[in-house]
Amino acid sequence: MAHLADFQQLLRQIEASPNVLFENEVLTGFSGRRMIAALQGFTRLLDPAHFCYLEVGVFQGLTLLSVAGANPEVACFGIDNFQAHDPERKNLNIFNQRREKLGLTNAHLLNLDYEDALENLGQHLGHRKIGVYFIDGPHDYRSQLMCLLLAMPYLAPNALIVVDDSNYLQVRQANRDFLVAYPSYKLLFEAYTPRHPNNMTPEQTAAARQGWWDGVNILVHDPADQLPPMYPPTRRNRLLFENDHFVHASRIGALAPQVLVAANLLFTGRWGRAAKNFRKAYQMFKANPFPGEFDDTNIFAEGTPGSRLNG
Ligand SMILES: C[S@@+](CC[C@H](N)C(=O)[O-])C[C@H]1O[C@@H](n2cnc3c(N)ncnc32)[C@H](O)[C@@H]1O
Structure with a gap:
């Protein structure tokens, strides 16, 4: 079982130079190179007999299939109901075609709303606990918090939770609220950009593609309390939430x-x-x-x- 020091070491290495373990030209989409290297690298540290990778928000499969390709022994699950960012309703087909083309039999899709899937997750994961959990679905405050809360019974000791789009205030606030309420989880790493990629110059967008795209919070289950508390920055004024x-x-x-x-x-x-x-x-x-x-x-x-x- 990997330890905190392994996670820290991997993050240092990724910050210095992201090593992407599996890429393919069919895997296009919106993510950062460091994000993909981290998801693949963390999953590589898992014992496939007991632990799995789970993500909320599959879209056309860039992250799920990249992680599955880099870790063929690990069961990789993705939850998506294909109701958002998909006006022509084509993402499910694109995902299925990509999975077939890459022959990734360890990538499993749960075509469901995230709440329905997470409330009954035991049925899908079987005996496995989640070792790496990537949250990249709806980015409203409640959904972010529910993605954290509903997964808790299924998380492994030392589980890593990687939260995409942590540039958004409401995502950081949900993560902070979770960390304050459940102090055995710690913020391990955070990175942000000063603006959302939609509002970037072409040079800034290129840099975000090499980095974490739209900000990241990485939480770790730390039941032995090895790390000190650390929180993502939020505004003390809670007007938007009120x-x-x-x-x-x-x-x-x-x-x-x-x-x-x-x-x-x-x-x-x-x-x-x-x-x-x-x-x-x-x-x-x-x-x-x-x-x-x-x-x-x-x-x-x-x-x-x-x-x-x-x-
Ligand atoms: C930003 S995309 C995910 C990107 C993906 N990780 C990739 O590698 O390209 C967000 C996804 O979350 C999904 N989503 C949004 N709300 C959802 C919900 N309530 N339940 C399940 N999936 C949802 C959308 O359908 C969309 O495909």
């Missing part, structure tokens, strides 16, 4: 992303585009049944009993 309450209780909370896009365009003087986006949001409002009966303070109480005592 705003959740108003989004949830608004009649049009489900339209928050579209309305924010339109309002941002309006506030920054791009009126033509703002009008178009407000029209689009309004059409969605008219076309969809929005369950909120009131402007705000909707509580969505359907299904709740008047009162109930257990036992």
Whole structure:
């Protein structure tokens, strides 16, 4: 079983010069070279008889198939429901074609929503515990926290949890909240870029591709308490998280992303585009049944009993 010192040594080596163990021209996608080297290298330290690799967020298979290719003895599981970033619904086919072309029989897909998959993970993993867990699915605060919490019963002692897109404040906050609540997990490594790759210059994007792409937090289960506590930086002001309450209780909370896009365009003087986006949001409002009966303070109480005592 690998130790903390092995993980630290591998990270030092990857920071100096990332050694990617398996690559193939069919494996395109969005990730950093250091990220792929770390996932492959950490998985190589696992005893395949007892431990497996798991990821949430497969997309077209770049990370899952890269890790499986570099570690043919290790069972590698990926969870994706192919509902996001896939307007033409082609990612599942692309993943299957790539897996077949590479002949990677140790790469297993769980075509499910991550909550459904993680709540019943024992059925899929069998006797194996998760040695390396890569989280790269939905990046909202709750999903990030749930990905951590639901996997806990299946994590090996010394398990590594690699969290992609840790540039985002809400991802760092979820990781911090988890680390504060469960102090036997420690932050082992963190790396960030000053902006998201979408907002980078071509030179910055090229550097991110060689690095960790959109920021990383690597957590380690440290039941022997060998590492001191360390937390990803967050803002002390929690306003954005507290705003959740108003989004949830608004009649049009489900339209928050579209309305924010339109309002941002309006506030920054791009009126033509703002009008178009407000029209689009309004059409969605008219076309969809929005369950909120009131402007705000909707509580969505359907299904709740008047009162109930257990036992
Ligand atoms: C950034 S991509 C993952 C990239 C991937 N690791 C790679 O190597 O290219 C995020 C993926 O998370 C998946 N996803 C988003 N929400 C999900 C959910 N609720 N359950 C399962 N998968 C989800 C999306 O379908 C998408 O394919």
